[in-house]
Amino acid sequence: MPTNSAPRAALDLQVVDHPLAGHKLTCLRDRDTPIALFRSTVRELGRLLAFAATADLPLASRAIQTPLAPMQAPWVDESRVMVVPVLSAGLPLADAFCELMPSAAVGHVGVYRDAQARPVEYLVKLPAPSSSAATRCFVVDPMLATGHSAAHAIDVLVAHGFPIGDIRMVAILAAPEGLDLLGQRFPGLRVHVAAIDQRLDDNAYIVPGLGDAGDRMFGTRH
Ligand code: URA
Numbered sequence: 001m002p003t004n005s006a007p008r009a010a011l012d013l014q015v016v017d018h019p020l021a022g023h024k025l026t027c028l029r030d031r032d033t034p035i036a037l038f039r040s041t042v043r044e045l046g047r048l049l050a051f052a053a054t055a056d057l058p059l060a061s062r063a064i065q066t067p068l069a070p071m072q073a074p075w076v077d078e079s080r081v082m083v084v085p086v087l088s089a090g091l092p093l094a095d096a097f098c099e100l101m102p103s104a105a106v107g108h109v110g111v112y113r114d115a116q117a118r119p120v121e122y123l124v125k126l127p128a129p130s131s132s133a134a135t136r137c138f139v140v141d142p143m144l145a146t147g148h149s150a151a152h153a154i155d156v157l158v159a160h161g162f163p164i165g166d167i168r169m170v171a172i173l174a175a176p177e178g179l180d181l182l183g184q185r186f187p188g189l190r191v192h193v194a195a196i197d198q199r200l201d202d203n204a205y206i207v208p209g210l211g212d213a214g215d216r217m218f219g220t221r222h
Helices: 019-029 035-053 091-100 148-159 176-185 213-218
Strands: 012-015 060-065 070-075 081-087 108-113 119-125 136-140 167-174 190-196
Touching: 019 035, 019 167, 019 190, 035 091, 035 136, 035 167, 035 190, 035 213, 081 091, 081 148, 091 136, 108 148, 119 148, 136 148, 148 167, 148 176, 167 176, 176 190
Parallel strands: 012 190, 081 108, 081 136, 136 167, 167 190
Antiparallel strands: 060 070, 108 119
């Protein structure tokens, strides 16, 4: 296991510490979990991750009238939140965020891994910039393995003018190698995960992990 001097120590790393998160992760790790349950569980765990990752969202207040009295009530401007799934495995996690924040904008970064597990971009589609641009961007990808795809997606956002301080990385599982890369590239980045596993194997899969998240969600096979 890397020590505190590992580059990942530079991250603001938050591991969701909740019995239900551990329970749902076990369901995802089990190779006998069928596709429908795998998919719904990714979304359920995604909601728990979204809950944790949004804990410091800027809160405004708005004047409302309850049935009994007027009051100033807390309010999140969801339209200033952007969720960016790394395609295609990030889509169910983005759905989970949008279940909690239905007015959030959604951008897409499409990346596939080449034979050396390096990211190759095939699509970038971000919401049009406006005067009320997003003030919080959640990059979501279930597996933070080598970290190259996540780093690529963050680079895309920064190149489009989103401050690194407004960007959060959210993954179900992370490998120390991927966290180290993000720590080197983006010191101070806030990263939310459900667990950190032992290592990557020779094919850049997380061990013990849960296998190929995209294949298990979409029924594909590499
Ligand atoms: N992507 C996956 O889906 N699984 C891994 O273990 C690593 C990357």
